[in-house]
Structures are given as C-alpha cells and as structure tokens.
Amino acid sequence: HKYVYDFAEGNKDLKDLLGGKGANLAEMTNLGLPVPPGFTITTEACQAYLASGEQPAGLADQIAVHLAALEQGMGRRLGDPDDPLLVSVRSGAKFSMPGMMETVLNVGLNDRSVVGLAAQANGNQRFAWDSYRRLIQMFGKTVCEVPGEEFEHAIDEAKRAKGSADDLDLDADDLRALVDTYKKIFSKHTGREFPQDPREQLDLAIGAVFDSWNAERAVIYRRQERIPADLGTAVNVVAMVFGNLGPDSGTGVAFTRDPASGAQGIYGDYLANAQGEDVVAGIRNTVPLQELERINKAAYDELLDYMARLERHYKDLCDIEFTIERGKLWMLQTRVGKRTAAAAFVIAGQLVDEGLIDLDEALHRVNGAQLAQLMFPRFQLDHGFEAVATGIGASPGAAVGKVVFTSARAVELAGQGEDVILVRRETNPDDLNGMIASKGILTSRGGKTSHAAVVARGMGKTCVSGADALDIDVPRRRFTVAGQTVTEGDVVSIDGTTGKVYLGQVPATPSEVVQYFEGELDPAATDDALVRAVHRIMSHADATRRLTVRTNADTAADAARARRFGAEGIGLCRTEHMFLGDRRELVERLILARDANERDESLAALLPLQRADFVGIFRAMDGQPVTVRLIDPPLHEFLPPLEQLAVDVAVAQERGEDVAKEEALLAAVRRMHEENPMLGLRGVRLGLVIPGLFAMQVRAITEAAVECTRQGVRACPEIMVPLVGAVQELETVRTEAEKIIAEVVGGSDVEVLIGTMIEVPRAALTAGQIAEAAEFFSFGTNDLTQMGWGFSRDDVEGAFFWRYLELGIFGISPFESIDADGIGRLVRIAAEEGRAARPGLKLGVCGEHGGDPDSVHFFHSVGLDYVSCSPFRVPVARLEAGRAAV
C-alpha cells in the first residue's frame, strides 16, 4: 500500500489523501513554483496508525525510501554532522483544525550537526544556534508536551540579561547557552535527554502529528463542526529553507486580494531575518509586503508573478506563506483564503468580470449566512476605538446602548425609549423580557451554545458571549474591565460578529445591502462595489432558482417590506395577532359568552375588523398569493394569567369590592387551564369546538377578497387550517367553509383555496388521505420539530440544548436548521404521498426553517414549490434557493 507521496506525485484534488497543505504543495510543485522538495505521508497511514496504535507495515520503509530520495536530490543527509539536511514536519488535515499539532522546524539538528549547519552558512554561528534552540523549543512543546512558557521564560531571561527586548540582540554565545538551558528544561519534563538521532526526531514528530488528531480540543472541534472523526491527518516532511540567515533573508505571508474588502492590491506582511512562526507570533514588528519591493525587488516581482498565477489557477483568492533565503524566494504554502462576507461577494463579482468564473460558480462562492451578516448594521471601519474585551461573536450585528444589569431595568429603560445593552454573567429564561427589550446582550460566560447565544440568535439580536475579561457585579450594578469601572447607564458598544466590546458609542452605519434591498440604493448608479456585486449575484440567483420565496407577515407594512425584499407572496399570515390590543376585549367576550347570542354578537363585532385587516394585506400583495392561517393558539392565551387574576380577585374581595365580573373571568380561566397547552385545545380543534369562530374568519377573508376584486385589486387567498392530524378534521372544516365561500363569492371572479398545515406527525404519515381534502400543504416545521422530537421549543433551547450540542447529538439546534434525517423524512413522506394522491398539490413550508440556508437546500431537494420566512430573511432564502438549483 502506498503511504507516502512525493510532492511531484500529488495534486490539489487529493485533499482527502494528502490533506489541504500537502495537496496544495504538490499543486505548486507541479506548476513549477519554487517549493522546497519534500513528501507527504497520507491520511490513510494516520488512520491505520490510530486504529492499531502502531505504524502500519511498510510505512517506515517507504519513509526511508522517500527520505533517501530527498537527501539525494538535496545532496545532503538528514542531520549529517558536516553538512546536514534539515526538514520541517508539518501537519495538514483535509480541514484545518484548532487543537491539532502544528509544525516542527529544523528537524535533524543535534549537538554535532549544529556545527555543520554553521559551516554551511559561511560560519554563521548565531544562525545555527538559533535554529537549534528553535528545534528544542518546538519539539519539546509540540511533540513532548513540555510547557511552552518555560522556554519563553528562559529566552526572556536571556534577553533581560542582555538589556534588550529583541531576540536579534542575542549573539551566538547567548544562544549556545540558551540551548543548554532548553535541554535542561526538556529533560526535566520528559525524563530523558533531547534526542540526538535525526531519524528518531523525525519519527517522534510524525507520530506526534498522528496522535494530535485525537487531542481533546481537536475532538471537540470536530464534533461541533460535524467533521468525521475518522479522516485522520496527513504529515508533510519538507526540506528546510532559512529566513533567518541574515538581513537578505526573511519570511512572510501574502493575500492575492484584500481578504477584508475584496479590493485588488497587495496585502501581506514581511519580516526580515526571521523564521516561520515569528510573523504570526508578533515577536517583532512586520513591515507591509510592499516594502519588500525596496528590500529585494527581484524576489518581490517574482512573488507577485506567482500570486497572479496562483489566482488564475485556483480561480480564487489565495493566501500564501513564503520565505526568502539569501535573496531566493521559496513558496511554503498556499490555499484558497478565508475572507469576510463582504469580500466574498466582491471577489465573486470581480472573478466573473475577469472571466475566471461564470455566474453559476459565483453562486457557489457566497452563501446565505454571509448575506445575513451583511444585512446587519455594522461599526464603521476606522472608528478608532480600542476594544476593552473580546468575547465570542455569538449573534451578529453592531449594538450600542446604555448598560443595564437586570431584565426589569432593561424593560423599564427601553420603555422610556432608551437603547440598552443587557449585561449578565450568563442569562437564563427569566431574562427573556430583558433580552427582548435590549439592543444587544453581553455576557461574561458561555460560548456559542450558551442560553444567551442560542436565544439571541433566535431573536436576531446582537450578542457577545463569554467576554471573560468582564468582572460583573450585578448587585452593585457595575462591571470592571481593563482597569475601568462601568456602571449602569454608561454606554457600551458590542460587535456580535467579532465579539469585541468597546466603551462608549462607536459610530455604526446601516447596512448598504439593506438599503439596496429597500430600493434606496440604485445598483446601477452606486460606486459601492459590494452593492453592485450583491445585485448581480442576487439577480442570477433569482433567474436560477426553482423555489418560490414567500414571507411570513401579518400586517400590511410587513408585507410591503417583504415585497421590496423580493417576496412573491405570503406563506403564513397569522390571524391571532389580529386579536390583540383593543380587540382583546371582544375576544374575551367571545370566550366568556354564556349563550349563542352573546357569542354571535362578539363574532359579528370582530368580522369587519378582520375583513379590514385582510383588505390591507391583499392590497399590499397585489395579486400575489396570501396564505391565511385560521386561528391557532389556545384561547386562554387571550385571557389574563391565572395566578395574577386569582390574586387580584382575592385582594378585591378582601376590600369588599364587587367582583362578580372578575369571578366569572377567573372561573373561565380555570376552566380553560391546560397542563400542556401546546398539545391541547388549539388549531383545528378550536374551530371544531367553538361554533362560528372559523366561519367568521372564512367569511372575513372571502369578503375582503371580493371587495378587493371589486376595486380592481386581485386577491388570491389560500385558507390554511392549522394542526390537522386526520382528514376528517379537515373535511369538517372544509364543508362549512365551502358553503360560506360559495355564498360570499357569488358571481365575482374570486378563487379561494383551502389547504392545511402539516405539522402534526400523524398528518405527515397520512398525507395521502389528507390530500383528498386539501388543495395545498404548508409544512409547519416548527411544530413538526416540536412534536416529532417531543421538544417544547419554549423550554428546551435554553435548558439543555447546549449539552446536546456539546455531546454532538446534533450539530445545530433542530429549530434552527431542519433535522433532515428525522423531521425531514416526515416532510419527504408527506410530499410524496400527498402528490401521489393529488397531482399538482401545492407544497410549501412556513416554519422559520424557510429562511435557514441548509434547510432551503433540503426543501429544494424534496421538491417543494416555495419556502416562506420572515421578511428580513427573504433575500437569504432567494440566494440559497438559487444556490440549491445550480
């Protein structure tokens, strides 16, 4: 079995086998770029090693063969005392992963070859001893788990003794002494001498890379990111080139475009006389890459040429690591580079302009999560504020407001029109009202799956969690951070994308992407590169997608906004919201009605109000379909809460007041009380139990449609019956509704469809029967998830989902992204059996999953006709529907 590949044998498509780094090193080698020679040990070797605990048969020999070839090519032997070949040992999995072993440089140095290395470098003793101390340090830390601070402490001591802060001021003697100290640290922690045999160094380093696949942090990361646990990592063994040979040497990183804005230009950092890690470690100040032109014009021009070639070859932004050894450029790594959301759109647009990719490919280069990020307001780029703490960017956006420490205070100040930021150590369900009232949430504990994070994302509210530099004192209403005290009412700014926390009011800008969707920015006239790119890509998504995108909207204003955002109809208009406010009293009268007369009176009073609501919505949608859901929640939600009412009545009685009316109300609330209201008297069950309720709504909808039509506005109502589990329920409602519709429509040109939600598992499983009575299905995936898993959405997310996420039971809350295997299967069954029973059955989804990127792809694959989501997510759904179709 072949476990080792020379760089010349691989290519960029072999990431599974060679890891990302190895595959790209091979690709560069074959492009003719100057890559130091080397070879890659495959992920399969790692898998075999991890399975059996020892190197697979033949691996050691294959390494020996490739090492010998490398030695021959370089004209040097590994660790040769007189003229040593040195190598780096670099891990490289298919996906880069925090927590895995990093790189060991200078493998092959020992007490004898360090002398040979100095000779090789024209007697440069300083360089040789610096390289040796680096080996002991990296090898000790990453291969043998010696605490890194001990080495850092020792080098700091040496610098202090020199009276300098710069390691360049340490001379050969200092470094030789440091090597001695390092070796002592090494043997103190490992109980053995630093290994002098070069091949043993190599084998130990390779084994450590393999083992690091199962390091705890790597395991946790994989679970969360759903990276399979059995991929394994590759190991790259690369001949060393040296950036620390003097001022004509150095090392750097470069991007082919600005990864922040996407702008074309030269981006990168360079550090003279330094080796690898120094650039990122921030030991010395780097210079901007442009400076290299002055330092070494030939190498600079060559680098720019390679960068252009790599871009054309990968057809994408690349990032690059390089080293210059005595004036000669070496390429040490490349990959398609990470970028911000804005840069992703801008670059995709540029690449289309440059003819490198087509528009279909551009759709693959961006995603809905990035678009969603761009729709939040954000802090201005050069705001000049210094962050006082950095937590986890748990829910994106830029929020500015006065600090409050309790939910009650948040509600109070927000009620006075203030913007507030709720600051807590961590949040719990009692904080819900405060979270709703706040502009943003800031916690000092917890990660991306803490209560604060999960709930804030659900609300679309900015949240920074786990900013552990904050010392929060709730009783005294203050926190301290970076030596400063912040008390209630002080203004802070939090960035839910970067996790940064600022004191004071950081200037924020509204999203230009939202301005574009709102129609306030003309993409043809603006010089905003981002808006032009978004427009172009969205237009292509619209032209490509098969799914229609509708919105969930209950008011004419929401409907109008959603249309501006590209909605093509309403997939869910909830009618219960129309029963709140001053109409509550009418509903209360309906519920408390003692006889048919009283009930009919209150229904008659509600009818014109409902009709007016629907007229407004039909007008706003002007000919587009509007799915109206008949009343769904349990009626007691429209009554005062039981406990409060009981107390009020008792107090009033005590005072001797006349409480006859309140007592009647209390009796009704008691009567209607349910232990599990979400599984109780709601949805279609209400319609079957409360005479006249659904009839009134059907009449209001149909009359509104007729009225609009008379005024020249086309109305396309679709009446949706919630919570159906059996076809008989739907048939009963349908028979009554059809009579009313026929009577109201009369001769006018109005068509009213009747369909149902599929949100009870039984409905999904009997969809073939239900389709007989339904002209459309709309999947209520929130309830379907709730009832399918047996999770109460309102209770479980903050209570234990964090643990489920931590354990990897699911990678993301099933309320955020549809559980394709389980709940998705119900959707698939219902779609197939429904369509089999009634060809042409219209299928849509109206749960919030309709705006979730992965879910949209799933619904596309199931063959639904549309997804429906809140207005703000409509653009995301449009984009993802387009991406699903290419």
Ligand code: ADP
């Ligand atoms: P990471 O995955 O953390 O980027 P790398 O394997 O790329 O780790 O190594 C980090 C740095 O070490 C590289 O950017 C490069 O500067 C340096 N390095 C690695 N291999 C060599 C080599 N053969 N010669 C010189 N420098 C090297």
Ligand code: MG
């Ligand atoms: Mg690297």
Ligand code: MG
């Ligand atoms: Mg429901």
